[in-house]
Amino acid sequence: MDTHFFLIIFLFVIAPVIIIYLENNYSLAKKIGAVLICYGLGIFIGNVGVLPEVSPAYHALVEGSIYIPFGKMREYLAEGLVTQQDMSRNTISFLQDLFSSIPIMLCLPLILFSLDVKKWMRQAKDAVGSLIIGLFTVLLMVFVGFWMFRGSIEEIWKVSGMLVGVYTGGTPNMAAIKTALNVSQEIYILTHTYEMTLGAIYLIFIFTIGQKVFLWFLPPYKSQNTGKADVEEIDLAEDYESYDGFFKKDVFWPLLGAFGISVAILGVSFLLSKLFSDDFANAAVVIFVTTFGIALSFVPRIRKIKKTFQLGMYLILIFCVAVASMADISKLADISISLFYYVGIAMFGSHFLHAAIARIFKIDADTVIISGSALICSPPFVPVVASALKNREVILTGMFVGIAGYAVGNYLGVIVAYILK
Incomplete structure (x- = not known):
């Protein structure tokens, strides 16, 4: 070697x-x-x-x-x-x-293991409505963009599937859908580069004047807790951000077991995909991996394993380095600028339409912002956005909306892509 x-x-x-x-x-x-x-x-x-x-x-x-x-x-x-x-x-x-293929498939179950569906349904009633509105607006704007640019973007049906994935679950879903649809490295990197560039502009807006703008037409947030916000924030930071204690015996060995379960899920999903045609086999793997990950999140012993989310994020970072190293920058200039506009419509169009519909249902500004940020930027950004809003209580809502987006994004992305194909 x-x-x-x-x-x-x-x-x-x-x-x-x-x-x-x-x-x-x-x-x-x-x-x-x-x-x-x-x-x-x-x-x-x-x-x-x-x-x-x-x-x-x-x-x-x-x-x-x-x-x-x-x-x-x-x-x-x-x-x-x-x-x-x-x-x-x-x-x-x-x-x-x-x-660029194996880590992203292994990370999905690890991320989904941390999803507590029952707790979310009990504690985040407004988040359910905001999530449903958010998913609807993403789908609508992706269809609108497809209609506008269908003649100027190569394999736009695949791009549409990735945009649904990234704006419902973030990078893990986008990467999984890339694998499911066999998207070229150049198109994937350019789409994600545009998404990250526009995402940075979106975050600047949220960090500066976003809350004031949304409060012009949405009601303010009303506290649902009595002195519990600090505890929630600490727990969520531990669950979703901190790598402290990663190699402690009582954390590492259960986490290694969770990783083994993810490997088993991928193996079973791969075998089951053989029941389908070659054209749909990769998509089937993604769907089975997602389904098994959600199903096992209902097992308390698995859901309570610490740091599964962080291990999943580490695998995502491995994927990011690997897939980016495959991109030939010299080829990117040949791709139409229409893709940039399509990404912008999917991102900004869906979020502002989300806010407009939320006004009808009287969902507060902070819930809309944190839900939109969780869908657009993924859960790791939720505590940062909550800090900009000066509202710790919405962190739980944002985290659950984002992780629920991880759960449904693969299904929606693959379904939309094949419908548009």
Whole structure:
């Protein structure tokens, strides 16, 4: 094995750990976000000459695939069709594919294990209504955007499915739907880059004048708790943000068991997918993984395992570095700017329509903002948004809306994509 192989393993597995440490200890890294830092690192790895160059012959032989099977590569090397450097690059491509597909499938059950459906239904009545409105507006605006740009965006039905996923559950759903629909790396990276860019603008709006704007036409939040907000905030920070105590015996071993359950879920889901046609097999894996994850969240012993959400987020960061390293920036300029407008309509259109409908049902401004932020930006941003609102009590609502979005986003994304196809 050459040094490139070990460098890639190190970057994919260890770099996310370092980035998590930076995010938890430095305010600038926290503001940028671990996901964005990982994407930046991956794009840097893939586009600045860190990886070995390949020969024109290898380009011709790979025929649009991510990598060539190792047996074939050995035959090509013996025949003199490829070089040893091509062999190294092919191994790296295999690792990129492995780390951009397996971790995202393993992370979904781990994230869903932390979902307490019964508790959410008891404590977040307004959140149920806000969630339903949020899902409806995302679907509506995705359909509107599809109608507007269907002639100018390549494979727009796949993009539509990813947008439904990312605006109902965030990066895990978008990544899972990418796998389910076989979306190209370039389209995925560009779509997600636009999504993160516009998401940053959205967060700036929320952190500055968002609450004042929404209060013009939505009622203010009325406290539902009597002195319990501080406890909730601490519990949620422990459940969804803190990595402290990750390697303690009473945390690590149950967490390792949860990881084993996720591996088993993926294995069973893969076997069940063989019952379907090749065209639908990947989508079936995603749907089965999601379903088993939700089902096992009803088992108290599994749901109470600590740090499953954090382990899932670590796997997402591995995915982010790996998939970004596969993007060829030189190809991105060929994709229509219509995609940028489509992402913007899905994001901003759905949230402001959400607020307009919430006015009819008299849902308060803070609940609408935290629900929209959870769907648009994913649960890790909820405590940050709640801090900007100066309202600790909505953290629970935002977390449950976001995690419920994780649960339904894969179903909706795949269904919408195949309907539009």
